[in-house]
Amino acid sequence: MKPIAVITHVDRADVGLVAELARERGIALQLVRPYRGDELPPLDRVGAVVAMGGPQSAYDDHPYLREEQRYLAAAVGDDVAVLAICLGSQLLARALGGSAEPGDSGLEAGMITVKPAEGATTEVAGEFFSFHSDSATPPEYAEILAxxxxxxxxxxxxxALAVQFHPEITMRGIGGLLAVEGPKLERFGVDVATMRRDAERYFADGADDSRTLLNRWFDRLSR
Structure with missing residues (x-):
């Protein structure tokens, strides 16, 4: 299989379980950092695209984010598999005719319960790590899954599959995130210690829901 292009938006991005499962399947990853000036690879040279999260907002007026949106739209137009995570999902929504905006329910951070939407043809459910305050409105023709x-x-x-949460993140990635954001979260009354304990329990138990979701996505690639 051709390599998977992984678009990152921050230095030392935690590609985590995506990298682990790709390695198990013998699939190479090509990390691309448009914010550092990297060019996005031609779509005929990649087997899929993963658009990662990041601290930016999808509606920020950065040329590299506009270019990424055009790239994601072209990938879907060419029937190239796309997995869009957090910021990536918001960029994908804009790319396909939807929108991204500040969330109307504030910061959603820590382990959350995700439930399938009524009538969804693909089940997305379980417990996942989340960290966002922006949200996305997908295009009208999208199927709502969870x-x-x-x-x-x-x-x-x-x-394309878009998820607002982080199935790719590892405990190491969460530790790095909280090292940067933890003091600020505590100033806003977030119980960071409990957030960390919940995450440690999840990964000690194997992070099964994250692995299940990502394995299903990789299985579709192989088919």
């Missing part, structure tokens, strides 16, 4: 008690969490459109 929600939490606060936000839309998963949808699909053509060859």
């Amino acid at each position: 929600r939490s008690d606060r936000y839309l969490q998963a949808w699909s459109a053509g060859s």
Whole structure:
């Protein structure tokens, strides 16, 4: 299989379980950092695209984000598989005719419960790590797959699967995130210690829901 292009938006991005499962399947990853000036690879040279999360907002006026949106739209138009995560899902929504905006339910951070949407043809459900305050409105033709008690969490459109949460993240990645964001979260009254304990329990138990979702996506690639 051709390599998977992984678009990152921050230095030392935690590709985590995506990298682990790709390695198990013998699939190479090509990390691309447009914010550092990297060019996005031609779509005929990649087997799939993963658009990662990041601290930016999808509606920020950065040329590299506009270019990424055009790239994601072209990938779906060419039937190239796309997995869009957090910021990536918001960029994908804009790319396909939807929108991204500040969330109306505030910060959603820590382990959350994701429940399948009524009538969804693909089940996305379980416990996942989340960290966002922006949200996305997918295009009208998208299929809504899952929600939490606060936000839309998963949808699909053509060859793309978009998730607001972080199935790729590892405990190491969460530790790095909290090292940077933890003090600020505590100033806003977030119980960071409990957030960390919940995450440690999840990964000690094997992070099964994250692995299940990602394995299903990789299985579709192989078919």
